[in-house]
Amino acid sequence: MEQYQSLSKEQLLGLCEDLKAQYEGYKAQNLKLDMSRGKPSPEQLDLTMGMLDILHKGSGMVSGGVDTRNYGMMDGLPEAKKIFADILEVEPGMIIIGGTSSLNMMYDTVVRALLLGVYGGKEPWIRQGKLKFLCPVPGYDRHFAITEQLGIEMVGIPMDENGPDMDLVEQYVNSDPSVKGIWCVPKYSNPGGIVYSDAVVRRFAALRPAADDFRIFWDNAYVVHDLYPERAPKLYNIFEACKEYGSEDMVFEFCSTSKVSFSGGGICAMAASERNIELIKKQMSVQVICFDKVNQLQHVRFFKDKDGVLQHMKRHAAVIRPKFELVLGTLREELGGLGIASWTDPAGGYFISVDTLPGCAKRTVQLCKEAGVVLTGAGAAFPYGKDPQDQNIRLAPTYPELRELEVAARLFTLCLKLAAAERLLAD
Template identity: 50%
Template sequence: MSAPTWTTQELTAEHEKARKDYADLVARGLKLDLTRGKPSARQLDLSNPMLDFDGAAVDAKGTDLRNYGGLHGLPELRAIFSEALQVPVEQLLAAGNSSLELMHDAIVFALLGKVPGAERRWVEDEVTFICPVPGYDRHYGICERYGIKMVTVAMTPTGPDMDAVERLVADDPRVKGIWCVPKHSNPDGVTYSDETARRLAAMPTAAPDFRIFWDNAYAVHDLTDEPAEIADMLALCAEAGNPDRAFVFGSSSKITFAGAGVAFFGSSAANVEWWLSHTVKRSIGPDKINQLRHARFLRDAGGLREHMRQLAALIRPKFEAVDKILSAELGGTGLASWTNPTGGYFISLQVPEGCARAVVAKAKEAGIALTPAGATFPYGDDPDDRVIRIAPTFPELPEIEAAITGLAVCVRLVGTEKLLG
């Protein structure tokens, strides 16, 4: 973000224009919602054929899926997602509809029962997690719920600041984990470089039971014809002599039905055995009928890729519209910068320091609901008050255009007001 170069007279004129534009915006009485990264109705419609369930509810071996059992999940569906999540089928579990639920359970299981390599349960120590920022608010919510201390490191164009990460893990055995969204990260859209992944896998850690929570939420959510590639984290950990270091999570929630998808957990053989030893006490097996619906609908890894191409065709124009409008309204003003991701579900907007909360508040007054400022930081506190997360997938294109045009007005109003200070 370059500094504005207006003269005082020009700045005053810009502010007066922003005030007029904002009054006109409020008068329109908009009701637009960009708060969460939800699939649109048209995206969900692409998966409606799953509701037409034909044939016997049996797997490839003839097992009746209407009954109890099958804690590993449907083998056919695990085979479809094995390639995308970079987890061998035998080390990949298919579970319920929410990967967030699995991440929550992983924390609870580690608090209440020793993970492989641990000397004791996490609940017996003060536990610290590394949180690259900006990041995913629900990761932070899990830590806050269970009293886990969060320390932040900055995100860079290649992933978390690894110098800072390596310093944190080297000497403090209380640092037990790091949250990672390695591909098209939430909200910046960053994809981790191979070098970042290698350093995460190989770095010395004071905690023998340190875990990478590899939340590969956007593994197949590319918006271009050239998919972003990430390193195979499980393979890197094994090669570095840390085979149990990574927990891999994924889901079909932004692929098929957001409320009725399938979540996945993958890791080393030892971690999978540890996981199953806990889940067998809380479940008699996942919803295998839903998993069968998914397997029949997607068919194979190629079918998954084709489905994602259809979804990208619906989502890409919305991302393009955001970039086009922000460029037209704020480009060259020095009042904002923003990401232009090649996949995922979010765009990160940076405004002048101390302005994000005010921009979000002004947008709310004008009928445009945004994710709360600070939500992409632990405890909801962005120390610079600069980052605003834009979630363009749920509204239809005309609503996106109206919302982003209005948001730009709010940025101009708050930004010029701060400069006039």
């Protein structure tokens, strides 16, 4: 098929009519599908059911010298720290284990910086007037919601296939002391699926922030979430990079088992320099006595070590790889060569990011919704929910069954085509 842009008005009108007829056919099916959030499917969650057999009435509950059932050990079981440390390639002393949600840990980390300050800072962020965070875009809507709620101004930073525009990042961070942080998903970025290049990671480590209390929020959510584990790209270890520049205190790294074990019952962790960890533990000791150590124990005994986690993730990959391939195949088949969309082909993570013609994202999402397929709201991947070009849409293919996904993906391409044809007619 020809590129839409080369069609005459008459051809576009005919195309629209044809697409609308197809669209009505979908509407008549009364679909109710959801591709809005990066949720594991029941089949993936089933992979972890064995963890529920790990602890039982007769289990020994002592770990690292403490009774996991009782209070104490705020920063987590040594064995749990070891697994996360191995995964993140840091020392166990650089790890704090939290509750079920790494988002919660990130939120709390921003709140602590606001109210109490960070290591090396002269005073809490909140006493310093206007505050800014850099937000590589498209990015994770829940990151942006945190900074928005807490009154921190967000500055969008464009991304390319290597990561954020580091010229711009350096310009802001190294000159503006009101820039206190940057949100990063460095491996399989949400939603772009980009793995930051070694050069980008090194440039992060080499930052010379104007603020003495600037922090990189390195949300390594997809650290072990490779779709093709045998040929997975390797993210350069930022703490390793920082060693060269003595900048280890600049990084807060986060991850969790939300998409490894149970999203509704996993454990999370943060990694930071020992100086950061020491202060954070002191601050945190007022907030909480301990997180769920019984759940930590259960995870430790189920996964055993980093290799146990990696083997488990291969089973996840086997479940979700066909889903990604189905959606990508549908996009190619339906949209290839039409000049109205581009999309990412991620090697891991939970999303496919689609760019429509400018001004077509909202309309596409709306059309899908009216036909019963919920997508992430258009603009969600941008600070304040505002996509300046109205062209980015995030697809989350993991949750639906293959059969449903095929329908949803087909409908999505139809809606995108219809929105594009309408837009070209209106221009």
